[in-house]
Amino acid sequence: MxxxxxxxxxxxxxxxxxKRKSAKPKTAKTDSRDTCxxxxxxxxxxxxxxxxxxxxxxxxxxxxxxxxEPVEMDDSDVAYCVDNCRIHDEHLDHVNPEYPxxxxxxxxxxxxxxxxxxxxxxxxxxxxxxxxxxxxxxxAYLLTEDESEQILVRGTDRHGVVRGE
Numbered sequence: 445m446x447x448x449x450x451x452x453x454x455x456x457x458x459x460x461x462x463k464r465k466s467a468k469p470k471t472a473k474t475d476s477r478d479t480c481x482x483x484x485x486x487x488x489x490x491x492x493x494x495x496x497x498x499x500x501x502x503x504x505x506x507x508x509x510x511x512x513e514p515v516e517m518d519d520s521d522v523a524y525c526v527d528n529c530r531i532h533d534e535h536l537d538h539v540n541p542e543y544p545x546x547x548x549x550x551x552x553x554x555x556x557x558x559x560x561x562x563x564x565x566x567x568x569x570x571x572x573x574x575x576x577x578x579x580x581x582x583x584a585y586l587l588t589e590d591e592s593e594q595i596l597v598r599g600t601d602r603h604g605v606v607r608g609e
Contacts (some may be wrong), residue, residue: 466506478547483528488501488502488567490564490566492548492550492564492566492599495598496598497539497550497596497598497600498596498599498601498608499537499548499564499566499592499595499596499598499599500595500597501546501567501595504546504548504587504591504595505546505567507587507594508585509593510544512585514544514583515583515585516581516583517583517584519576519584522572522576522582525565525572526527526569526572526573527564528570529569531569531570531573535570536570536573536574537575540571541574541580543568544568544582544584544585545565545567545568545571545572545582545583545584546565546566546567546568546584547564547565547566547584547585547587548566548591548592548594548595549562549563549564549587550563550565550599551599551600551601551604553600553604559600559603563586567584589602594609
């Protein structure tokens with residue numbers, strides 16, 4: 445597993461973390477992982493765009509356990525991921541930033557009717573936020589297009605076919 449290293453631009457990361465909006469905690473601030481409402485077990489999926497897209501995170505974790513190496517993400521990409529998801533600040537100290545996240549391919553209709561492609565962090569958003577906060581490098585495993593379609597429960601695939609409606 446990759447080690448986490450200190451970044452040279454921790455000041456920039458601190459500025460990014462100050463600018464982002466924090467999700468409102470569902471309960472009072474917690475001091476322990478044992479009582480944190482976000483440290484839950486069980487089956488995990490990741491929903492995007494009000495669950496228009498749903499990904500099977502458990503299956504993605506099995507796929508990336510094949511020995512592949514994680515990629516280092518640029519701070520600006522990490523900040524974009526963190527800014528476009530719900531982060532619970534009280535949960536950040538409970539996550540281990542040494543574990544890489546998982547990036548999946550995402551497809552959707554473009555303005556001209558063609559299918560456009562991007563990447564989506566489907567696992568590790570809180571770890572990414574902690575890395576930004578603490579000035580650490582964030583890494584993620586990148587799924588292939590085929591693997592991304594394999595874990596897509598609901599949403600548009602690369603051929604424009606909508607699944608799971």
